[in-house]
Amino acid sequence: MSQSPSLNTWSDALSGFHLGWFPLGLVIVAAIPLVFIALYALTYGVYGERKISAFMQDRLGPMEVGKWGILQTLADILKLLQKEDIVPTAADKFLFVIGPLVMFVGSFLAFAVLPFGPAFIGADLNVGLFYAIGIVALEVVGILASGWGSNNKWALYGAVRSVAQIVSYEIPASMALLCGAMMSGTLSMQQFSVLQSGPYGFAHFYLFNNPIAWLPFIIYFIASLAETNRAPFDIPEAESELVAGFFTEYTGMKFAMFFLAEYGSMFMVSAVISIVFLGGWNSPLPNIGGFALNDLTNGPVWGAFWIIMKGFFFIFVQMWLRWTLPRLRVDQLMYLCWKVLTPFAFVAFVLTAIWEIYK
Amino acid sequence: MSEYFSNIRIGATTIATGLAITLRHFFNAIHRKGDAGIDDADYFKQVDGLCTLQYPREAVPTPALGRYRLYNDIDDCIGCGQCERACPIECITIETIKTTADDLAACGKTSQGQQKRMWVPVFDIDVAKCMTCGICVSVCPTECLVHTPVSDFSEFDVRNMIYHFGNLSNIEAEAKKKKLAEQQAQAAKEKAAAAAAAAASGTAPAPAAKPPADEAGE
Numbered sequence: 001m002s003q004s005p006s007l008n009t010w011s012d013a014l015s016g017f018h019l020g021w022f023p024l025g026l027v028i029v030a031a032i033p034l035v036f037i038a039l040y041a042l043t044y045g046v047y048g049e050r051k052i053s054a055f056m057q058d059r060l061g062p063m064e065v066g067k068w069g070i071l072q073t074l075a076d077i078l079k080l081l082q083k084e085d086i087v088p089t090a091a092d093k094f095l096f097v098i099g100p101l102v103m104f105v106g107s108f109l110a111f112a113v114l115p116f117g118p119a120f121i122g123a124d125l126n127v128g129l130f131y132a133i134g135i136v137a138l139e140v141v142g143i144l145a146s147g148w149g150s151n152n153k154w155a156l157y158g159a160v161r162s163v164a165q166i167v168s169y170e171i172p173a174s175m176a177l178l179c180g181a182m183m184s185g186t187l188s189m190q191q192f193s194v195l196q197s198g199p200y201g202f203a204h205f206y207l208f209n210n211p212i213a214w215l216p217f218i219i220y221f222i223a224s225l226a227e228t229n230r231a232p233f234d235i236p237e238a239e240s241e242l243v244a245g246f247f248t249e250y251t252g253m254k255f256a257m258f259f260l261a262e263y264g265s266m267f268m269v270s271a272v273i274s275i276v277f278l279g280g281w282n283s284p285l286p287n288i289g290g291f292a293l294n295d296l297t298n299g300p301v302w303g304a305f306w307i308i309m310k311g312f313f314f315i316f317v318q319m320w321l322r323w324t325l326p327r328l329r330v331d332q333l334m335y336l337c338w339k340v341l342t343p344f345a346f347v348a349f350v351l352t353a354i355w356e357i358y359k
Numbered sequence: 360m361s362e363y364f365s366n367i368r369i370g371a372t373t374i375a376t377g378l379a380i381t382l383r384h385f386f387n388a389i390h391r392k393g394d395a396g397i398d399d400a401d402y403f404k405q406v407d408g409l410c411t412l413q414y415p416r417e418a419v420p421t422p423a424l425g426r427y428r429l430y431n432d433i434d435d436c437i438g439c440g441q442c443e444r445a446c447p448i449e450c451i452t453i454e455t456i457k458t459t460a461d462d463l464a465a466c467g468k469t470s471q472g473q474q475k476r477m478w479v480p481v482f483d484i485d486v487a488k489c490m491t492c493g494i495c496v497s498v499c500p501t502e503c504l505v506h507t508p509v510s511d512f513s514e515f516d517v518r519n520m521i522y523h524f525g526n527l528s529n530i531e532a533e534a535k536k537k538k539l540a541e542q543q544a545q546a547a548k549e550k551a552a553a554a555a556a557a558a559a560s561g562t563a564p565a566p567a568a569k570p571p572a573d574e575a576g577e
Binding site for chain 2: 052054055056057058059060063320321323324325339340
């Protein structure tokens, strides 16, 4: 894969910036996704989800703190900061403390290969997609550590369920992404987007220019819900039966870490699905005749806008599903994974291979 | 095998139906659900739109004849104490002082023209206890005790839930009590004197001499 000269210019320039011996630029490159996660989790993640869920249920949502309740999240953070940081006496101290850290780090590390537009990516690995799938699975370790370390039966049940669920759903998710990799012939996140760019906007996206792509697209979307423990696959934190699942015993900022990790991986899977199937940072608007809408809406800044908007759209769909569907039972969850998604993922895999050979 | 595929088909269609419903509600959140009450014919037709009332600023009006907080119009109260006796949970406390003859005008009449014969220095209703059964209201002869439509009267201190409706201050009540006691003593003295005079004249029959002796005993 030859890299076009305009790719990664901003992040390359930034990472070359040193302050004396200190690689300040690299720190900034790493800090940008972190700030992004925090800002998006505060605004769209928490406040947006509360408002969206409220509107879907004919409610108003937070209305008291600030106009339309805009400052509600800040009030929540203030509350979380003031809360006592309790480590239960019976807990395994080491695992209890390290659980939320591992989980957040696992979710954050995946952002290293997430291209925020054509000019910015943390690390343009040639195995970017593989790395993203692999590193997100690190969350399982954090969940198991916190669930086991809490020494609480609900937490342990939540952790066990979560591990079973995430490990199972890795298979259809990876198979579905493999279909995407076959379509592009690369695993580099930037190359995915480069290969889907063109003058006709959305028509170049794999979802629309490949007749089979909708199947792995849907499979990956369903599996990604399960991997991020979102409803209807939220049995690891099923409120009605497990109190709060694996983070039952957590308070204050440790609890906030779980929240950030959840919202971080929500954006990550949404970004991955938009990169693999929906052209990443490419503008979906086509050039119409002489009116070069596509050329106008592409570029480093527009790229960041498009990928974030695509990610937000899928997060909206995740929220939408969450407030529509009831929670699956454990056996239904496993049925869906092993008997529906996995066979269909293999079918999609074979069909994609045939299409790629004979198209 | 066909069941397997029909399950998937049913799953997909039901999910799509559910998603359509929630999305419709999401987009309907720009307007409020109508204000039609249960009496209106189209009450069940207005299913879409926000239904939250932001309580302290907006509230569903309480029904006109709803039973909420008790209120006693003390100007109409004759101090009969029937409500106190009727109350199943004893949340009403009444103390009364008989009105002396010269105070009857000051004590006044009820709005229906009935002469009041009691001062009511204490008429306390513990609304925290009140279960709004309405028995006290039904026994009240002057219809001065009513349930008002006020439904929100929470307090930080439960002692503030005792409502005082008495029409005399403590000092006034003391004065009235003293006045009544004096007058009663005066009356007793006069009666005793009259009885003594009657006994002295010897015209009174023997049984008639009995009651003054009783009063003296008290």
